[in-house]
Amino acid sequence: MRTNRRQFIKISSLGLGGVAAATTAAGAGGSFLSIFDSAEEGPDKTAKRYPTYCEVCFWKCAAWTHVNEEGEIIKLTGNDDDPHCYGRLCPRGTGGVGMYNDPDRLKTPLIRVKDGDGKETFRDASWEEALDLVASKMKGIKDKYGAQSFALLKHGSSGGHFEHLFRAYGSDTVGEPAYAQCRGPRETAFSATFGSWVGSPEPTDIRDTNCLVLIGSHIGENMHNSQVQEMAEAIDRGATIITVDPRMSTAAGKSKYWLPIKPATDIALLLAWMHVIIYEKLYDEKHIEKYTYGFEDLKNHVKNFTPEWAYGITTIDPNVIRKTAREMAQAAPAVIVHPGRHVTWYGDDTQRERAIAILNGLLGSWGKRGGFYLKEKLSIPKFPHPAYPHPEWTWEQLAEKYPMAQMGITCDIVEASFPNGGEQKHKVKAWFVSGTNLPKTLPNAGKLAKALDAIEFLVVCDTMPMDITSYADVVLPENTYLERYDGIRSATNREPSIALRMPAVKSKHKTKPSWWMAKQLGERLGLKEYFNYEDYSEVLDWQLKKIGTSLEEMQKIGVKKYERGSGPLYIGDGEDYEFPTNTGKIELYSTDIAAAGFDPMPVYTPHPEPEEGFYRLIYGRAPMHTFSRTANNPNLKDLMDENKVWVNPRVAKIWNLENDQEVYLKNQDGIVSSFPIKVRITERIRWDSVYMVHGFGHTRKLLSNAYGKGASDTEMISRVTVDPLMGGTGLRGNFITFITDKNEVES
Ligand code: MGD
Numbered sequence: 113m114r115t116n117r118r119q120f121i122k123i124s125s126l127g128l129g130g131v132a133a134a135t136t137a138a139g140a141g142g143s144f145l146s147i148f149d150s151a152e153e154g155p156d157k158t159a160k161r162y163p164t165y166c167e168v169c170f171w172k173c174a175a176w177t178h179v180n181e182e183g184e185i186i187k188l189t190g191n192d193d194d195p196h197c198y199g200r201l202c203p204r205g206t207g208g209v210g211m212y213n214d215p216d217r218l219k220t221p222l223i224r225v226k227d228g229d230g231k232e233t234f235r236d237a238s239w240e241e242a243l244d245l246v247a248s249k250m251k252g253i254k255d256k257y258g259a260q261s262f263a264l265l266k267h268g269s270s271g272g273h274f275e276h277l278f279r280a281y282g283s284d285t286v287g288e289p290a291y292a293q294c295r296g297p298r299e300t301a302f303s304a305t306f307g308s309w310v311g312s313p314e315p316t317d318i319r320d321t322n323c324l325v326l327i328g329s330h331i332g333e334n335m336h337n338s339q340v341q342e343m344a345e346a347i348d349r350g351a352t353i354i355t356v357d358p359r360m361s362t363a364a365g366k367s368k369y370w371l372p373i374k375p376a377t378d379i380a381l382l383l384a385w386m387h388v389i390i391y392e393k394l395y396d397e398k399h400i401e402k403y404t405y406g407f408e409d410l411k412n413h414v415k416n417f418t419p420e421w422a423y424g425i426t427t428i429d430p431n432v433i434r435k436t437a438r439e440m441a442q443a444a445p446a447v448i449v450h451p452g453r454h455v456t457w458y459g460d461d462t463q464r465e466r467a468i469a470i471l472n473g474l475l476g477s478w479g480k481r482g483g484f485y486l487k488e489k490l491s492i493p494k495f496p497h498p499a500y501p502h503p504e505w506t507w508e509q510l511a512e513k514y515p516m517a518q519m520g521i522t523c524d525i526v527e528a529s530f531p532n533g534g535e536q537k538h539k540v541k542a543w544f545v546s547g548t549n550l551p552k553t554l555p556n557a558g559k560l561a562k563a564l565d566a567i568e569f570l571v572v573c574d575t576m577p578m579d580i581t582s583y584a585d586v587v588l589p590e591n592t593y594l595e596r597y598d599g600i601r602s603a604t605n606r607e608p609s610i611a612l613r614m615p616a617v618k619s620k621h622k623t624k625p626s627w628w629m630a631k632q633l634g635e636r637l638g639l640k641e642y643f644n645y646e647d648y649s650e651v652l653d654w655q656l657k658k659i660g661t662s663l664e665e666m667q668k669i670g671v672k673k674y675e676r677g678s679g680p681l682y683i684g685d686g687e688d689y690e691f692p693t694n695t696g697k698i699e700l701y702s703t704d705i706a707a708a709g710f711d712p713m714p715v716y717t718p719h720p721e722p723e724e725g726f727y728r729l730i731y732g733r734a735p736m737h738t739f740s741r742t743a744n745n746p747n748l749k750d751l752m753d754e755n756k757v758w759v760n761p762r763v764a765k766i767w768n769l770e771n772d773q774e775v776y777l778k779n780q781d782g783i784v785s786s787f788p789i790k791v792r793i794t795e796r797i798r799w800d801s802v803y804m805v806h807g808f809g810h811t812r813k814l815l816s817n818a819y820g821k822g823a824s825d826t827e828m829i830s831r832v833t834v835d836p837l838m839g840g841t842g843l844r845g846n847f848i849t850f851i852t853d854k855n856e857v858e859s
């Protein structure tokens with residue numbers, strides 16, 4: 113039976129919690145679960161609306177904040193003109209108002225002090241005092257070691273403001289988890305193949321596709337808005353969905369084919385698909401001849417990678433491998449083998465992503481309707497400031513061992529912060545952390561602890577008292593996105609568009625926006641000329657006027673679309689087109705990867721298997737949460753307040769487990785979860801793996817909703833396999849077992 117669009121969206125928003133979540137949500141009096149449907153309802157007639165773009169995840173949907181006469185935020189709705197959301201917010205986005213209302217928010221700057229008993233604690237501080245202290249430490253580190261020894265670890269909108277401060281100060285030692293813990297491998301792989309990053313939002317033309325192939329990509333639970341809506345449309349149109357996942361994800365449940373692959377073997381399946389497409393001649397010869405480089409090399413490379421060969425590795429029936437390859441070829445070029453998003457799994461991730469890119473290259477989907485459109489973005493003029501100084505060394509020197517790294521590697525910054533700099537010849541002495549909760553985000557807690565112990569100073573800018581703030585010397589509380597101006601959102605899409613974020617309400621507490629903090633610190637450091645404005649609205653108005661609009665206009669419309677300027681949306685049939693690669697073609701054989709001394713075409717290598725009694729830990733997203741940032745959100749915790757560990761019935765039988773029984777998890781290195789987690793017994797997970805949603809198991813009591821709810825996947829990730837091409841941290845090589853007797857943990 114086909115699922116229609118509304119059903120899929122509804123199922124997506126129910127996600128893991130299923131009926132239980134529905135009941136809770138109804139109980140919470142909210143209409144969250146029908147949120148995609150509720151956008152049409154008009155807001156309160158007396159309410160005023162202010163434009164913003166959402167910060168609950170990084171899809172950055174443009175929205176309206178509706179504020180009533182009493183100055184209360186009553187609702188968030190999507191902006192109809194926005195191609196990121198088509199006028200509708202996802203459940204998390206609507207729940208964004210909980211970030212503003214959360215009683216546990218950081219409310220004032222904090223400085224670490226020792227109390228009468230010598231115990232470390234925080235005391236409230238004024239902004240003057242907190243900023244003076246941070247500026248004096250920044251000055252001290254610069255004088256003693258050079259500005260580059262002060263690293264910036266950031267994520268989200270605030271990061272841009274602090275990056276500007278850091279570049280002006282003289283440090284480009286900058287890293288963010290969105291690269292080495294997330295999308296990095298696919299960007300390296302797609303650049304090597306098509307000469308272009310995938311970027312965000314992914315330029316997947318799902319709206320018009322005939323076949324969508326998801327490799328562990330759980331759209332629908334991973335709630336990237338317009339993508340979910342387009343997938344729902346595609347299901348309605350009868351597009352073929354093929355999902356490869358050891359777990360029956362929501363998307364797998366809606367797919368024509370679910371391939372429950374043995375984890376860590378995807379490269380073998382991808383090579384076998386290439387084999388079928390090439391040896392059954394299912395490709396378009398003209399496309400291969402005109403647009404690709406290295407076809408004969410690839411043909412020889414995959415000669416022995418038959419579906420029967422792959423069966424022994426992946427456990428996927430060879431007939432299914434053939435059938436699915438034919439479906440893709442039949443749909444081509446209106447087919448998408450989706451690049452995924454969080455793809456740092458096994459350490460050979462750039463090569464797996466290369467296999468995905470090559471498959472798209474063979475099918476001719478890049479630059480084609482129903483495949484990948486050619487994205488376009490509007491470049492926002494830079495507000496004038498002096499040139500940045502050149503640091504003695506930057507993130508690039510820290511990432512030297514990875515020839516294809518394109519951004520700072522967080523874990524290398526961590527290592528360079530060890531007392532002896534680890535293997536790094538350059539040493540990091542202090543961190544500025546903004547918008548990233550490192551203890552829940554970076555693997556290998558031991559290494560993070562070692563670095564946190566060693567650094568001389570840590571300042572954290574956050575909205576909540578998250579784990580990372582507990583290590584800080586100074587905490588700078590930021591306004592939530594609903595209380596501040598921020599940089600203009602200009603993202604790649606089918607057509608360029610911009611979106612404005614402006615404050616809808618005054619700061620609820622003594623919090624400030626990061627642009628203000630950056631400017632204040634800049635002025636204290638003698639960098640006034642880099643911050644030549646009183647209020648960020650002046651920067652925005654200047655920039656907006658340069659691109660044919662103004663702050664006044666954008667405050668009314670929120671989103672503005674522009675004509676495409678640089679070329680067509682799709683490559684015309686047989687049209688001359690030069691790809692921005694070394695050869696000007698789609699590189700099935702990568703000249704860049706060969707030059708770097710690695711396999712120019714992907715090779716399958718086996719990965720360690722769990723020992724008896726252990727199961728591979730897989731983790732993912734739920735539709736109502738984003739990483740660890742939403743677990744405490746009063747609105748979203750009503751939809752899902754804890755994670756559960758998914759266990760196959762076969763495994764449950766061996767361990768005598770029951771649904772909702774609480775167990776502790778222990779990993780291959782003997783690390784035991786801080787809290788127990790409830791069991792969910794389901795056929796929807798393979799017997800060799802377990803699954804849980806990321807972002808739970810908070811250990812800070814100040815997070816009153818999230819403390820002790822569920823378990824943390826990150827705690828269990830002590831083994832990391834690093835991608836030798838770009839430094840990505842493979843997180844899925846960890847195995848867990850169960851501790852069913854509480855006394856065992858306590859002893
Ligand atoms: P969060 O854990 O949500 O994500 O990693 P992070 O970006 O670190 O932490 C976000 C922090 O930003 C929180 O402390 C939140 O309170 C704060 N914050 C929210 N809004 C604001 C704001 O407006 N201003 C400021 N200053 N702070 C704000 C994400 C990263 O994690 C990514 S991108 C991926 S894909 C990886 N996923 C992942 C996983 O699935 N499992 C495991 N084990 N690790 C992972 N690490 C990676």
Ligand code: SF4
Binds near residue numbers: 336
């Ligand atoms: Fe916000 Fe949802 Fe859009 Fe992400 S997908 S930006 S959480 S509305």
